Amino acid sequence: MSRPEFSGPPELFYNETEAKKYAGNSRMMEIQTEMAARAVELMALADPETAFILDIGCGSGISGQYLTDEGLAWMGIDISAPMLQQAKEYMEVEEDLILGDIGNGLPFRPGVFDGAISISAIQWLCHANRSDENPAKRLLTFFQTLFGSLASGARAVFQFYPENPEQADLICQQANKAGFSGGLVVDFPQSTKAKKVYLVAMTSGIQRLPKALTGEEQPQTQVDNAGRRTFNTGRKVDKKLIPGTREWVEWKKQRQRNRGREVQVSKGTLQGEEVKVNDGTVYVFKSIPYAEPPVDNLRFKKPVEIANSDSVIDTTVYTSTCPNGFDLLTPQNVSEDCLYFSVFANKNCLEKACPVVFFVHDAINEPLSTSDFDELNVAEKFAFDDIVFVRPKYRSSIYGFLEVSKPIDEAPFNVGLHDLKLALNFVYKEINAFGGDPTKITVFGSSYGADLALLLLNSPQIRHIPIYQAILFNGMPSVGGGHSQNATQNVLKMLKCEYDQDEVPLNSTESLDCLYDKSTDELERAVFQTQTSETYWGPRFDQDLIPANDHEQLRDLWQPIPLLLILYAPTSNTDHAPNLDAAESCEILLPYFGYYSNSTLNKCVEFYSSDNRKSYSDALYAYTVKMARMNNAKGSTSYIGIIGEKVDNPDKIKFFVENATEIETDNEAKIISKYNEKIRRFIKGLDGGKLKQ
Known part of the structure; x- marks a missing residue:
């Protein structure tokens, strides 16, 4: 039987005669309904009652009717006028339906949909019906506009019939280029008749793909388009339940009601999710707000503590990445509304207080988009081992370290560091609700994050928090002042915020007003276009949060705590230095x-x-040793771990709790495994992780 796509363009194939078949064929309607039900399940809506869904290739409205029956609000788009007419007249669809070619892009405003489904439509874009049509470009245009129209954390699920593996790869590759993560889920892979292929495209978050249906209790390993490690939902399917039946719908609704865990904190009730890791249970809260969104008149200002909420706060999806302007080539879901932190906590910690890790990532080199964060690694290597893991997002670049000539209320210095201070204070006051011990907080910083962590630990403004200990990876902070001033001036010049129309220099307030008028995209592009090897956005002496004006003052003010200092400093380091x-x-x-x-x-x-370039490795080593000796001289204990062997992908070992896209070598895997164990032992207070004292 010839595939429909070979018969010509869909707007011609689905004529009035073909459209009427969907009204008179009960078996076809049953199959379409079952696939729609499965797509909705894979979509994993956080809040079905308020969700707004896009049905792509809605056709005669069969899948839309299922959405309506489920109580979901939706609208549809299709290229065939007869199919849409059938939806209105036979299926009596009352929702809005749009006639359009998805290959030309979707005509919707950003973030309007909470999810999308598509049944048997996406494969049509893989065929060119005119000489000027390019399937790869049409797919990319479609996925890019879809990505923009979906809310943060939303999923789009496509059921389709791939002609061959190459066609499936093409679809997945274009989805990835547009910014989606995820992959393929293949239900009943051993059955010729029952086999169904679904692309689960995620806008944010690296999660294990939902397990495929096999008809057996143990799920079949599913296909993943990028080979990524993702989250295990622990889903088991009763083989007696048939998707689309009333019993199956009731089972699904009950599962949704039982999903997750609520935690009460002073700001309100947080809704997390429960996931299975190995043989244990980990509670995950992906996006806990700790500050009011730093947008509009709060841009460039110190963070404002989040207000109390009377409603349940959904934390089951990742929010946007904080923008920094250093990488405009990689698609990312960025927003200035990004002051959230994630918590991973073992169920066991509710019965016994567990040690806590406050992880400060490198926001300059790794802005911590969800596609760059390996949450399974965290769940397995920290939370599963009874360590509560906290990961805050904070502002960097011009958003966090803008430096005009002098600090003013509209733009104080070091607001990115103030973000971390507020997040740390929130964690100290509230972490016991997640099973964490507030007296055993380990601050863990990586590279630029280690620089900020060290300065934060040295600040008198966090003296009320009994920091237990710290782990610093490649930390060597810059102190003093003026580091971000040149970068700021370059951006002001690029955006024409230095002079007025008469070429009269603007004062600080006037320049700031100009920056406040710029969009996020404009700021990012200006940062991107003005960066050089000498560009540095970072903290500075401010007589407030950072009282130290040089490294001698930094050491004088240091309050001793147990330290684990790890550095990557091979003998000849040609690819890890400025x-x-x-x-x-x-x-x-x-x-x-x-x-x-x-x-x-x-x-x-x-x-x-x-x-x-070897000077950087030598300086890093010398600084680490000097830091350890100073800490020991003040009465505490320091441990040093040195990775002296050069590896192909230094970024892979740089982030013990983050993901890198490169395949790790045996040597890198050995290093990661070795140091993860040492880090965990140190966090738990076990003999310094058996490192050199």
């Missing part, structure tokens, strides 16, 4: 050790002239 010449490197690095004279600078340049 791309600067010897003079630039020495000028930046020498003040870390109190050297300011020209004679010392000249000796440094001479020493590193043949291998200037």
Whole structure:
């Protein structure tokens, strides 16, 4: 039997005669309804009662009728006028239906839909019916406009019949290019008649794909388009329940009611989700708001504590990535409304208080989009091991470290660090509700995140929080002032916020007013276009949150706590250092050790002239040792772990709790496994993780 796509364009194939078949064929209606029911299940709506769904290729309205029966609000789009007419006249569809070619893009405003389903439609885009049609471009246009029209955390589920594996790969690749994560779920893969293929496209969050139906108690391993590690939902299907039947619908509704866990904190009730990890249960709260959205008149200002809420706060989907402007080439769901943190907690911790990790990621080099975060790694290696893991998002770049000539109310210094302070304070006051011990908080910082963590630990403004200990990976913070000022001036110049129309210089307030008028996209592009190897957006001395003006003052103010210091510093490090010449490197690095004279600078340049990038590894090693000795001299204990062997993908080992897209080598896997164990032992207070003291 010839495939319909081979018969011509869909608007011609689905004529009046073909459309009427859908009204008179009960078996066809039953199959379409079952597939729609399965698609809705895979969509995993957070709040079905308020959700608004897009039915793509809605046809005669059979799938839409199922949505209506489920109490879901929806609208549809299809390319065939006769099919839409059939939907209105025979199925009596009252919802809005749009006649349009999805290959030309979807005509909807951003974030309007909470989910989307599509039954037997997407494969039509893989065929060119005219010489000017390019299937790959049409697919990409469709997925890009769909991604934009979906709310953060939403899923789109496509049932389709791939002609061959290459066609399935093409569809998945274009979805990935548009920003979606996810992959294929193949139900009943061993059955010729019952086999169904679904693409589950996720706008945010790396989660294990829902398990495929097999007719057996143990699910079949499903196909994943990118080979990604994702979240296990622990779903088991009763083989006696047939999708689409009343019993199956009731079972699904009951499962939805039982899903997740509610936690009461001072700000309101948080709705999380319960997931199965190995043989245990982990509660996951993906997006807990800790501050009012820093948008409009709150942009560039210190974070404002979140207000109390009388309603249940849904934290089961990831929110947007904080923008930073350093990577405009990778599709990401970004928004300035991004001040949230995630919590991963073992069920066991509700019976015994567990140690807590407050993880500060590298927001400059890894902005922590959900597609870059390996939450399964966290669940397995931290939460499953009775460690409560907290991951805050914070502002960076121009949004977090804008530096005008002097701080003013509209733009104080270090607001990104103030974000972390507020998040840490929230965690200290509320973590016991998740089973965490507020007296055993370990602050864990990675690279740029380690720099911020070290400065935060040194601030008098968090002295009321009894920080238990800290883990710092490749931390070497810059202190003093003026580091972000040049970057700020370059952005002001790019956006024409330096002078008025008469070329009169604007004062700080006027320049800020100009920045407030710019959109997120405009700010990001300006940051992107002005960045160089010397660009640095970071904290500075402010006599407030950061009282230290140089590294000597930093050490004088240091309050001793147990430290685990890990650094990646191979003997010859050619790919982990800033791309600067010897003079630039020495000028930046020498003040870390109190050297300011020209004679010392000249000796440094001479020493590193043949291998200037090695200066960074040497400085990092020296700073780490000096930090450990200082901490020990003040009465605490420090442990040092050195990764001295060069690896192909340093970013892979750089993030022990984050994901990297590269396949890890055996050596990298060994390093990650070794240090994850040491980190866990240190967090639990077990002999410093057996590292060198």
